[in-house]
Amino acid sequence: MTAEPDVPQETSSCFARFSDVQKSYDGETLVVKGFNLEVRRGEFVTLLGPSGSGKTTCLMMMAGFETPTHGEILLDGVPINKLPPHKRGIGMVFQNYALFPHMSVAENLAFPLEVRGMSKEEIDSKVANALDMVRLGEFGDRRPGQLSGGQQQRVALARALVFEPELVLMDEPLGALDKNLREEMQFEIKRIHQRLGVTMLYVTHDQTEALTMSDRIAVFNDGIVQQLATPEALYEAPENAFVAYFIGENNRLNGVVKSLESSEEYCTVSLDSGEEVKALPIAISAIGERTQLSLRPERVRLLATESNGESLPDNVFTAEVKEVIYLGDHLRTRVSVCGSEEFIIKTPNADGYPVLKPGQSLRVGWDAQDCRALDA
CATH class of the missing domain: 2.40.50.140 (Nucleic acid-binding proteins)
Incomplete structure (x- = not known):
């Protein structure tokens, strides 16, 4: 079976863009080399590759925690290289959940809304909706330490979505979970993505995870995208030996x-x-x-x-x-x-x-x- 070639994407539908982005930490070695990527509005794109391949660095540059050495990053057509992280309006989910242990689940979700100056009534409504979305409506009063790993990851996901960002970044969010929980959360995240239509940029080194969840996958190696395609095209029609042996x-x-x-x-x-x-x-x-x-x-x-x-x-x-x-x-x-x-x-x-x-x-x-x- 040979996969159909990708349909060329419309530039007008592009929501997040990396344009000839490079990154060096020491001024000599490039960890990201001429990275170009256009993510369509509402698309689920995964950056997949081995450790040290540059995928997380790209995500951190989009979030604003790292600055490109060269090139431009745009969000909805607006350059954001010099925009601080808190002004980018991007949701973020980390592997270690990054929840405040001294706050209840509801307080964790309320925090990004309070920072944005919303009223208590609006905050309560959005927190309740977010908890229901991840099926934790009865857990608002609990502390993160009273939850399982899968429940904590659901809270982290809800917190990233509660202020209704147009772009959500996820950095190895399921890496700390066991196999069954990880598989359950893969379908949970995909279900929420399909329901909300939010744009998602996801980083993982797990090929099965990428194939299960993504609309398209960018396979990284040594700071370079080896191939960008749908899961089916990557598996059925790899363009080089690295992609063939990394996928499946x-x-x-x-x-x-x-x-x-x-x-x-x-x-x-x-x-x-x-x-x-x-x-x-x-x-x-x-x-x-x-x-x-x-x-x-x-x-x-x-x-x-x-x-x-x-x-x-x-x-x-x-x-x-x-x-x-x-x-x-x-x-x-x-x-x-x-x-x-x-x-x-x-x-x-x-x-x-x-x-x-x-x-x-x-x-x-x-x-x-x-x-x-x-x-x-």
């Missing part, structure tokens, strides 16, 4: 481009192990160039040992089963094939799929369109 699981096969005809859709790669593979050329340009093939484990088919008239994929090889891991809804099988001892195949735990055992020999195959020839 991949089988990697190394080789040299043997044929690359402009008249043909696919190329042929001679693997280091000697086999030849037909693949989709993505980030290669010439015959003789080194390449790394990317193939998702769920795209590999298990084939009958003997030909029985079934339609075969473009690439067919004999593999040996090394390990089978039961993961509930699917099986993760490690095989030796094409010179790789770490080649993974994912199959549903369902009727119609064979039960494999270590040492077993089998035929496997995949279509050329599912195998992407990327930079080495």
